[in-house]
Amino acid sequence: EAETILQELQDQERRRNAVLERLQEAMQQRDLAPLKEVLQEAHAELSLEELEMLAAQQLLEELEKEAKKKVETALRRRSAEAIYAAVEEGDWDKIQVALDVGLAAGLAEEGAPVRAAQAKLESLREAHEQQEAQWTVEETEARLEALKAAEGKLQGPRHKKERSALGKEIMKLRNGESYISARNFPKNPEKERQRREEQRRT
Numbered sequence: 001e002a003e004t005i006l007q008e009l010q011d012q013e014r015r016r017n018a019v020l021e022r023l024q025e026a027m028q029q030r031d032l033a034p035l036k037e038v039l040q041e042a043h044a045e046l047s048l049e050e051l052e053m054l055a056a057q058q059l060l061e062e063l064e065k066e067a068k069k070k071v072e073t074a075l076r077r078r079s080a081e082a083i084y085a086a087v088e089e090g091d092w093d094k095i096q097v098a099l100d101v102g103l104a105a106g107l108a109e110e111g112a113p114v115r116a117a118q119a120k121l122e123s124l125r126e127a128h129e130q131q132e133a134q135w136t137v138e139e140t141e142a143r144l145e146a147l148k149a150a151e152g153k154l155q156g157p158r159h160k161k162e163r164s165a166l167g168k169e170i171m172k173l174r175n176g177e178s179y180i181s182a183r184n185f186p187k188n189p190e191k192e193r194q195r196r197e198e199q200r201r202t
Contacts, residue, residue: 019046023056032063072106079105080113087120092128095121129185129193136182144173 019042026035039056046053079102086094099117107114151166173179177199185192 016046020052023052027056027059030059030063032060032067035060035063075105076102076107079107080111083107083113083117087116090120090124092121092124095124126189129189133182133185136178140173140176140179140182144170147173 019038022038023042023046026038029035035056039053039060042053042056079098082098083095083102086098095117099114099121102113102117103109147166147170151163151170154163154166181192181196
């Protein structure tokens with residue numbers, strides 16, 4: 001029995017030394033994945049309070065921070081490239097999306113990519129708002145025509161309720177804030193902007 005215990009202790013020491021050796025190699029390489037793998041193995045052979053384990057755990061945390069920083073830096077770089085590409089293309093929606101993504105990725109608001117996007121958006125604002133107004137008018141009027149056509153097909157007393165419901169929907173569209181604003185915008189953009197801003201504040 002004593003020999004068995006001695007053999008187990010010797011085997012345990014060999015495993016411990018082997019783990020320590022692999023741990024030291026992984027620490028020298030400063031490679032995140034191998035170090036994490038060896039640390040998981042080491043938990044079975046080494047105490048968490050041992051100096052080697054403490055040093056390895058500290059190094060692992062440092063490497064994870066470095067890896068995270070690299071990912072964030074790469075994401076900001078790609079975001080900046082996407083912003084410049086959208087600015088070059090001059091597409092309002094693409095610039096807006098790229099700008100939102102870039103800010104979420106950590107691009108500085110005072111940084112060159114963000115300033116470039118904001119400047120381009122400002123230069124495109126007039127045309128974009130005119131286009132939005134035109135789309136709103138066209139979509140609303142197409143919907144109104146469809147409702148009128150449906151209303152015209154409902155003849156006789158038995159369709160009175162349906163006609164009434166369609167009539168209310170038609171009036172709601174005609175008097176809708178977005179439709180009225182879109183119709184007024186081309187006539188006096190600045191005045192309409194001021195009116196919209198006042199409504200947002202109230």
